[in-house]
Amino acid sequence: MLKTDTVPVIKLRWFTLSLSIILLAAGVLSIVLFGGFNLGVDFESGLSQRIQIAPTGLEVAYDGDLDTVLSISANALTVEQRGEGGVATKLLRFSEYPTSGDIATALGGIEGISVRVIDGSLKSGNLLSGYGFPATLGNEAIGLNFRTSGTTSIEEFRTALSDLGNVRVQTVGDSDSRTFQIRLGIKEGSNQASLEAEVADALGKTFGKDGFVILQSDYIGPKFSATLISSSILAISVALALILVYVWIRFRFAFAVSAIVALVHDVLMMLTFISLLRLEFSSTTIAALLTIIGYSLNNAIVIFDRIRENTGLNANMGLRANIDRSVRQSLSRTLMSSLTTLLAILPLAIFASGDIRLFAIKMSIGLVSGVYSSNLLAPSLLYWISKAQKNVQIEDKAK
DSSP, X not given: OOSSSOOOTTTTHHHHHHHHHHHHHXXXXXXXXXXXXXXXXXXXXXXXXXXXXXXXXXXXXXXSSSEEEEEEOSSEEEEEEEETTEEEEEEEETTTSOBHHHHHHHHHTSTTEEEEESOTTSBGGGBOOXXXXXEEOOSSOEEEEBOOOOOOOHHHHHHHTGGGSSEEEEEESOGGGOEEEEEEEOOTTOOHHHHHHHHHXXXXXHHOTTSEEXXXXXXXXXXXXXXXXXXXXXXXXXXXXXXXXXXXXXXXXXXXXXXXXXXXXXXXXXXXXXXXXXXXXSHHHHHHHHHHHHHHHHHHHHHHHHHHHHHHHOTTSOHHHHHHHHHHHHHHHHHHXXXXXXXXXXXXXXXXXXXXXXHHHHHHHHHHHHHHIIIIIHHHHHHHHHHHHTOSOOSOTTO
């Protein structure tokens, strides 16, 4: 805890401004050097796929008259058959059938199902459920892929897709997982099916027709992508405009402008770190931005309320002293609320995956930026604007 009853916010105002300018300039420079943000598929039209290199252990086919569906979960493989007599389900738990050979024997015992064993020593728990599962079995055999140890470099994977042209590749997880995220831009006359076929053909030449699993496949058309971008910009602009009106009505013009500039600073600061860290800019980014705008505004309103209250109670003190005292009085509340929120978010940023993890990381950045702007930047801006307007007492009367 601080031993003084003030925080030298106004004394630090030039340091605060300089730090913000340096960080924002670094963000602009990174955007220029990297050629823009690392856009997600929802903001950049095209095909996005998550692919894992994994060998085929079994090939399964069915020549009966029943509708037979095979599905894979975390701990079991399920075969469901529908016919006039009802529904029959066969559950093959990996704990009971520990190898691919055991799974093959059990599947082969179901009437109409034939199994070709490619490798019967693979662990059942490593069976992968990719894009296309649950799968309806038929005369054409489908492959069951198993995750195995090994290394596939990103250079090897990128070389396999080099003939496709506008494709970006990045690794997902550790190198042992052999999982990659690709983004393929839209070509003239192409659609989702044609792009997926191109990727499958290219990978098949290097890793074999059934040597990989498509874990996820998303396609965004150019019209939807453009609409999403414009809608996101509109949502943030409307939110800031409404906040400006609200703060102006509740306080006065200097408070409103200070709050809006601080919120814009938080938005730009989050975008800066997203660019510097090469985080994916997706719809979760917009959700994080809008959340942080509301969170930072709440902190700023608490501090502004205290400044207004102290200004009325301490008539002989100038705005400069009241700002320093008000920030100190609100500091413990701001820090505690931010730290408790951060403690709830950090586990998601560390242990979660996918969009949830990205959202948590961006929220953590926004929380830190929000504490900084609401306690240092917004009060400093209020001081500068009020001093320029010359309609309030800036220094103590004793001085």
